Amino acid sequence: MGSLRLATRGSPLALRQTEIVSELLRRAHPGLEVETVVVRTRGDQDASSPLDQIGGQGVFVTEVEAAITDGRADAAVHSAKDMTSTMGDHLVLAAVPPRADARDGLVGCTLAGLPAGGLVATGSARRRAQLAYLRPDLVFTQLRGNMARRVAVGEDGSVSAVVVAVAALQRLGWEDRLSDVLDPLDVLPQAGQGAIAVQCRAGDEGTRRLLGAIDHGPSHRALVAERAVLATLGGSCTVPVGAFAEAAGAGRSAALRVSGLLASGDGRTVIRMARQGDDPEAVGADLARALLGGGGAAIEDFGGVSPAPPAAAP
Secondary structure (H helix, E strand, O other): OOEEEEEEOOOHHHHHHHHHHHHHHHHHOOOOEEEEEEOOOHHHHOOOOOHHHOOOOOOOOHHHHHHHHOOOOOEEEEEHHHOOOOOOOOEEEEEOOOOOOOOEEEEOOOOOOOOOOOEEEOOOHHHHHHHHHHOOOOEEEOOOOOHHHHHHHHHOOOOOEEEEEHHHHHHHOOHHHOOEEOOOOOOOOOOOOOOEEEEEEOOOHHHHHHHHOOOOHHHHHHHHHHHHHHHHHOOOOOOOEEEEEEEOOOOOOOOEEEEEEEEOOOOOOEEEEEEEEOOHHHHHHHHHHHHHHOOHHHOOOOOOOOOEOOOOOO
């Protein structure tokens, strides 16, 4: 059957996601040999600085994409939320396996149980802005690092709670360590959260056919719509932007309902809208334009809430 080389980051979560893709590929193509090619990214090399200071969105994917471009790998496996909103013409989004839970969660305390003035750790401007809108009394501190470190900080009592992606804990087998799962009506997820994206070279028809066998149409369509929101806004993970798409009916080609959010960094202004349509890219772009026209273009402060000192490492 041949072999396929998958490039990935070396974090435990990234490796687990690559294992999921490998298992799906072997099941779809008995006899296929799948090799993991670990790439160290800029975001992994500096696990303490805020993302906006070391390049923002893309710091976890640029070097992995380069491994496909220069031939060290045939395809790349990413957390879809880490990807930039556009990609080079030489690359293609070849597969999106079935999406996991897209919601955010808390480790350490429930949302309702957070004390007045509670300290919440997150490196995400989107999460900070929405939680500050819900609870203006909360104080925020930066926290980066792998999921083991984040969960440990949430459990050791140094902060009131840590915000995490539910899908990450599910994939690591740590779902029981979640204290709360946040309703998307309260905290809208990041575009691509819970989804795995598999890229390959646009001209590599053999690899595209192999990867196409593990593509999940509804998950792929939802991701395309969410990425269209980001691409139209010009947004990145350093600004408070959220997008979440889900099927509005049954079937692979069902209409999509896409929810989007733009917020000021301090959470005082939060603009939320939704649009529905059949074409993922068109409905995502339409939603982004509506957000801008509905007041988003007037938001000037995308700098985020002034953080408290970084949480101490466990």
